Amino acid sequence: MPKETGWRISLIAAFVVLSFLYLTPTLASKLPSWWGTFLPKDKIHLGLDLQGGTHLVMEVDTQKAIEGSLDLVATDLEDTLNSKNLRFKRISRSGSDKVTVVVYEKGTADTVLKLIKDKYPTYEQSPTFDEGGFVAMTLRVNEKDAQDRKDKAVQQALETIRNRIDQFGVSEPTIQREGINHIVVQLPGIKDPQRAIDLIGRTARLDFKMVREDISPTSGTIPEDAELLKEKTVDPATGAVSEIPIVVQKKPMITGDLLTDAQVRIDSQFNQPYVAIEFNSLGAKLFDQVTAANVGKRFAIVLDNNIHSAPVIRERISGGSAQISGSFTEKTAADLAIVLRAGALPAPVKIIQNVTVGPSLGQDSINKGLYAGLIGVLLVVVFMAVYYKLSGLIADLGMILNIVYLMGALAALGATLTLPGIAAIVLLVGMSVDSNVIIFERIREELKLGKSPKAALDAGYDKAFLTIMDSHITTLITAAVLFQFGTGPVKGFAVSLSLGVIINLFTSLIGTKVTFDLFLHKGKVKKMSI
Amino acid sequence: MELLGKTRIDFIGMRKISFIISAIISIVGIIGVIQVGRGAANMGIDFSGGTAMQLKFNKPISIADARAALHKNGIAKADLQEIKDGNKLLVKMAGAAVGKPSEMVQAAFKKEFADNTFTVDSSTEIGPSIGDKLRKDTLVAAVLSMLGIIMYIAWRFDFKFGVGATLATMHDCLAMFAVFYLMNKEINLLFITAVLTIAGYSLTDTVVVFDRIRENLHKNLKGAMNTIFNDSINEVLSRTIVTSLTVFLAAASLFLFGGEVIHDFSLALLIGVLVGTYSSVFVASPIVVLLENRALGKKVQTA
Numbered sequence: 001m002p003k004e005t006g007w008r009i010s011l012i013a014a015f016v017v018l019s020f021l022y023l024t025p026t027l028a029s030k031l032p033s034w035w036g037t038f039l040p041k042d043k044i045h046l047g048l049d050l051q052g053g054t055h056l057v058m059e060v061d062t063q064k065a066i067e068g069s070l071d072l073v074a075t076d077l078e079d080t081l082n083s084k085n086l087r088f089k090r091i092s093r094s095g096s097d098k099v100t101v102v103v104y105e106k107g108t109a110d111t112v113l114k115l116i117k118d119k120y121p122t123y124e125q126s127p128t129f130d131e132g133g134f135v136a137m138t139l140r141v142n143e144k145d146a147q148d149r150k151d152k153a154v155q156q157a158l159e160t161i162r163n164r165i166d167q168f169g170v171s172e173p174t175i176q177r178e179g180i181n182h183i184v185v186q187l188p189g190i191k192d193p194q195r196a197i198d199l200i201g202r203t204a205r206l207d208f209k210m211v212r213e214d215i216s217p218t219s220g221t222i223p224e225d226a227e228l229l230k231e232k233t234v235d236p237a238t239g240a241v242s243e244i245p246i247v248v249q250k251k252p253m254i255t256g257d258l259l260t261d262a263q264v265r266i267d268s269q270f271n272q273p274y275v276a277i278e279f280n281s282l283g284a285k286l287f288d289q290v291t292a293a294n295v296g297k298r299f300a301i302v303l304d305n306n307i308h309s310a311p312v313i314r315e316r317i318s319g320g321s322a323q324i325s326g327s328f329t330e331k332t333a334a335d336l337a338i339v340l341r342a343g344a345l346p347a348p349v350k351i352i353q354n355v356t357v358g359p360s361l362g363q364d365s366i367n368k369g370l371y372a373g374l375i376g377v378l379l380v381v382v383f384m385a386v387y388y389k390l391s392g393l394i395a396d397l398g399m400i401l402n403i404v405y406l407m408g409a410l411a412a413l414g415a416t417l418t419l420p421g422i423a424a425i426v427l428l429v430g431m432s433v434d435s436n437v438i439i440f441e442r443i444r445e446e447l448k449l450g451k452s453p454k455a456a457l458d459a460g461y462d463k464a465f466l467t468i469m470d471s472h473i474t475t476l477i478t479a480a481v482l483f484q485f486g487t488g489p490v491k492g493f494a495v496s497l498s499l500g501v502i503i504n505l506f507t508s509l510i511g512t513k514v515t516f517d518l519f520l521h522k523g524k525v526k527k528m529s530i
Numbered sequence: 531m532e533l534l535g536k537t538r539i540d541f542i543g544m545r546k547i548s549f550i551i552s553a554i555i556s557i558v559g560i561i562g563v564i565q566v567g568r569g570a571a572n573m574g575i576d577f578s579g580g581t582a583m584q585l586k587f588n589k590p591i592s593i594a595d596a597r598a599a600l601h602k603n604g605i606a607k608a609d610l611q612e613i614k615d616g617n618k619l620l621v622k623m624a625g626a627a628v629g630k631p632s633e634m635v636q637a638a639f640k641k642e643f644a645d646n647t648f649t650v651d652s653s654t655e656i657g658p659s660i661g662d663k664l665r666k667d668t669l670v671a672a673v674l675s676m677l678g679i680i681m682y683i684a685w686r687f688d689f690k691f692g693v694g695a696t697l698a699t700m701h702d703c704l705a706m707f708a709v710f711y712l713m714n715k716e717i718n719l720l721f722i723t724a725v726l727t728i729a730g731y732s733l734t735d736t737v738v739v740f741d742r743i744r745e746n747l748h749k750n751l752k753g754a755m756n757t758i759f760n761d762s763i764n765e766v767l768s769r770t771i772v773t774s775l776t777v778f779l780a781a782a783s784l785f786l787f788g789g790e791v792i793h794d795f796s797l798a799l800l801i802g803v804l805v806g807t808y809s810s811v812f813v814a815s816p817i818v819v820l821l822e823n824r825a826l827g828k829k830v831q832t833a
Contacts, residue, residue, distance in 0.1 A: 173724055361651040361791075420723065423784055430778070431776075434734065467738055469626075473682060474679050475730035478675040478678075478730035479727075482727075485667045
């Protein structure tokens with residue numbers, strides 16, 4: 001055996017062993033514990049279209065995050081001015097990037113201007129101007145801070161969503177940021193997608209606000225420091241929804257970010273689930289003060305601008321625990337506890353893409369894809385064997401090698417196999433023998449010219465080489481572009497296609513050649529079976 | 531075994547007929563592309579935005595009944611399609627917002643077909659902003675891969691061959707658009723993927739033919755262009771057919787057994803493989819002959 005052939009055979013064999021090593025975690029249902037320590041653990045993942053699941057793309061309303069932080073600035077200024085006994089007419093957010101402060105006289109305005117300059121140096125301050133006989137000024141968030149804030153909001157939303165999903169319990173979820181304000185969430189094998197979507201998409205902003213009994217909800221004029229919210233109640237028997245309007249104080253007494261824990265409990269008396277919440281020390285102190293000062297009054301538990309319930313404060317509550325009860329089922333109570341624990345989203349998110357595949361369709365796709373693949377392979381194998389006889393069988397061997405290598409490579413990369421990915425593999429079955437067809441036809445021609453089998457073989461491989469390179473490179477160009485721009489299933493297609501094309505170059509130019517060389521190297525073969 | 535013995539077919543001589551056929555195909559294809567660009571073709575919701583659901587019912591369900599049920603519950607604009615095996619129904623609603631429509635459809639069916647329960651096999655909801663982005667990305671992908679292929683061919687072959695190969699490739703892509711447009715099949719992301727794949731693949735056959743033509747041009751500098759080209763095509767004819775045949779077999783088994791999700795995708799591949807084979811013989815080479823003869827004619831005139 002020539003030295004070169006020996007090398008090539010070792011290389012081919014080494015790749016086969018490697019492929020099977022990498023494929024073992026994918027194929028074996030259970031691996032011995034020592035396997036992962038020094039052998040590859042990655043396996044081929046099934047795309048959502050094959051195993052079923054949900055793919056979500058969410059858009060974070062980053063503008064709302066800015067508005068939220070400006071609202072905080074406004075509240076903070078109010079408190080500061082109040083504590084310094086500076087009288088003001090109005091402090092509020094105006095538009096999407098400004099806070100406007102209106103005071104009664106020029107003297108106060110100058111003090112306030114200076115105060116703002118010290119406290120919020122990064123904000124752009126306007127000179128004072130006249131507003132209906134009062135003195136007004138604005139502070140505007142600068143462009144860079146706004147960008148920072150938006151960026152942080154998306155990052156924070158991502159963390160919060162990750163938290164919620166972890167607590168909801170999904171195996172192998174993918175949560176990624178995409179572009180400026182998109183978050184991509186993949187939940188493979190999820191059983192109740194709608195529930196998960198509701199859980200993830202909820203802003204979950206919890207506020208405790210005092211009810212303003214002095215203003216009638218139907219009066220039509222509501223003062224600036226109050227707002228009209230609605231309490232929704234669902235009749236458990238009929239499912240009918242009724243809405244009760246309630247006027248509450250705009251400024252919350254306590255907010256949900258002061259929570260440390262939220263758990264589902266079951267009321268022993270009525271056997272009703274409720275959510276028990278724990279405040280941190282600041283929250284506990286505030287809650288203690290507020291309840292002590294307002295015994296006998298009502299406060300509203302507001303969740304995402306809907307009043308969840310508005311109970312009467314019966315007594316002072318110290319110790320920092322409280323409970324949210326209402327018409328919960330066990331599931332809705334559990335979901336509320338999760339979102340309260342994981343925290344509120346810094347800004348609302350909107351679901352802009354939702355692709356859900358049921359598990360039965362996924363399994364169906366796998367079965368059919370494999371079945372079609374098997375038939376494709378069989379057809380090609382038989383055709384090649386009939387058309388090119390023994391040489392055809394060698395090409396078939398190359399094709400099988402091709403598939404083994406490709407699967408091994410997919411496993412090594414931990415790639416995701418999608419249905420179009422399976423299609424790409426089947427397509428490659430056809431393409432991989434193409435190179436051999438080009439070579440064989442050339443060999444036949446050379447044989448017809450009267451060359452010896454060995455000479456014809458070498459000439460065939462040499463002359464077909466460039467043609468094969470050309471056809472592979474053009475396919476590779478499109479595969480690369482598809483990979484760059486495709487998402488989900490299309491990306492899976494591109495991965496399989498490009499890997500397959502590269503591997504095919506190796507198997508058709510080296511793999512099958514070696515086999516021929518083995519048969520022909522002694523020059524005894526007088527006639528080639530082609 | 532050999533499919534064909536030695537053939538002597540005058541492919542170049544048939545160019546009048548083949549050019550007319552290809553022109554018709556291309557024009558229909560261009561109309562199809564324009565309609566796609568205008569959004570007037572049967573667009574998949576991945577481009578148009580909207581909701582698509584596949585429902586699997588327990589008992590057979592007629593499209594007319596389903597449509598009536600949706601109408602009754604205030605869903606007027608829905609595209610319904612039946613999938614033959616297993617009582618499956620495809621519901622497509624273009625341009626609607628994410629979230630609500632799919633719930634409304636499910637509620638409507640639950641109410642109207644109380645005795646025929648169903649499960650949701652798959653549901654896809656795509657907001658308009660995603661559709662826009664995808665359209666742009668796809669356009670960029672198509673342009674980039676075309677450019678890449680053209681540049682590669684221009685580098686590997688001389689200009690005239692490059693023109694022939696590029697036109698043949700575009701012809702193949704247009705043919706796929708033409709067939710899908712005429713059959714009113716859905717133009718979605720998978721279809722575009724198939725088109726780009728074929729754009730890369732169909733060159734294989736063209737390259738095989740071109741390589742041989744080049745080889746023979748070098749060997750035989752005096753012969754008439756038409757003869758050299760015809761001989762070359764005939765010499766590699768069985769190779770052209772066999773390479774296409776193997777891919778065709780694989781694509782055909784996907785088409786027949788691969789299931790409904792990739793049914794149209796494999797159909798597009800099948801069309802592409804067929805047209806790609808045709809174009810490498812009947813489009814690419816004759817164009818090069820035309821260009822070569824014109825160049826020769828000019829040389830003779832100036833000499």
